[in-house]
């Protein structure tokens with residue numbers, strides 16, 4: 001393998017796996033697979049990029065660091081020449097971390113300096129200008145992310161946010177430097193590395209900026225960012241003749257299907273509302289889950305009673321409802337009960353022969369994908385066609401594969417759920 005990615009959640013992992021597999025014309029992408037956690041076996045020999053999905057975004061910091069270092073060691077053992085630490089394009093984290101502490105541990109392990117920090121993903125409106133992160137025309141802190149149930153983002157200045165998470169130096173490379181070209185970025189980063197600065201927040205407002213940065217860091221041992229930062233990286237290896245690339249196979253299959261949504265983001269709530277207009281939908285009563293009155297069996301019962309349709313079960317709720325529930329039961333308690341509920345639901349569905357599951361929400365996807373992967377013997381996930389920007393179809397297992405779509409809460413068009421199931425296969 002040439003590029004190894006350590007992703008702090010499962011939706012983020014499939015987002016960057018999609019970018020690496022697709023690459024950019026005319027060179028195309030790399031032969032890529034996504035792994036549910038750090039594998040215990042060597043990677044298949046044909047792979048050129050491997051993405052390890054961790055559930056470290058909201059884990060205790062020490063656990064996140066330990067899991068990330070274990071992932072790093074495995075990737076280095078597979079021969080990776082470049083490591084990417086993938087976090088959210090909205091820099092989802094808390095004042096304690098985990099982006100700073102994990103980034104720092106990886107940089108020290110790889111002896112890297114002036115490590116690029118670039119969450120920008122212009123295709124979905126995330127741009128970084130003067131160190132400030134925007135979601136379309138809104139500052140991060142006014143984009144809705146300030147209400148996130150687990151990682152509310154109330155400061156749009158990424159230099160300041162990262163500065164709170166690490167004792168190490170945080171520098172900045174401004175957009176004017178990036179738009180001046182590859183050499184200009186390379187010199188700015190070299191100057192910061194010479195001064196011993198560990199992190200360099202690099203502005204990017206367009207794909208062209210990301211390609212410029214990508215070329216300037218062709219030989220960097222460690223890069224951190226959203227999936228956008230990977231845009232120009234496959235072609236560095238293809239141009240050097242080190243990678244051949246691979247076509248993504250179209251995978252589609254019939255069989256029963258279900259949609260599980262745990263994200264409370266505005267985009268997901270819109271998708272839930274639209275889907276519920278025409279398809280059977282079940283709103284999970286979270287207090288009843290906490291009381292043990294709503295269980296995975298309840299959800300599966302509903303889904304099974306609508307076989308042949310596109311049933312949706314969701315916990316997604318508006319910020320005031322989420323706040324009230326968290327106040328009553330505790331943020332972590334609600335999160336772990338909902339994760340367990342969705343994971344068990346997925347496990348039961350796979351046991352019943354469900355082969356197409358669409359999931360909305362990063363934490364939710366982590367719980368579901370881990371459960372499905374365990375049920376299938378934790379195989380490498382193949383990257384299939386892109387449904388909407390940042391969300392590919394994933395295929396798990398060679399015998400009777402399960403198709404998954406792991407959608408970041410904020411991603412996807414309003415009709416994402418129907419579109420995903422159509423691409424996964426026309427079957428019911």
Ligand SMILES: Nc1ncnc2c1ncn2[C@@H]1O[C@H](COP(=O)(O)OP(=O)(O)O)[C@@H](O)[C@H]1O
Nearest residue numbers: 149263265315317322325335361362363364409
């Ligand atoms: N109705 C609800 N009330 C309170 N918290 C909720 C509710 N539904 C979901 N959550 C919490 O919101 C989190 C959403 O996180 P996640 O799945 O990562 O979505 P996103 O991709 O939008 O970040 C869940 O892990 C869960 O803890």
Ligand SMILES: O=C(O)[C@@H](O)C(=O)COP(=O)(O)O
Nearest residue numbers: 011012015088089362408409
């Ligand atoms: O970079 C992104 O925005 C996504 O790849 C991502 O990390 C999604 O996280 P969630 O919104 O928690 O699903």
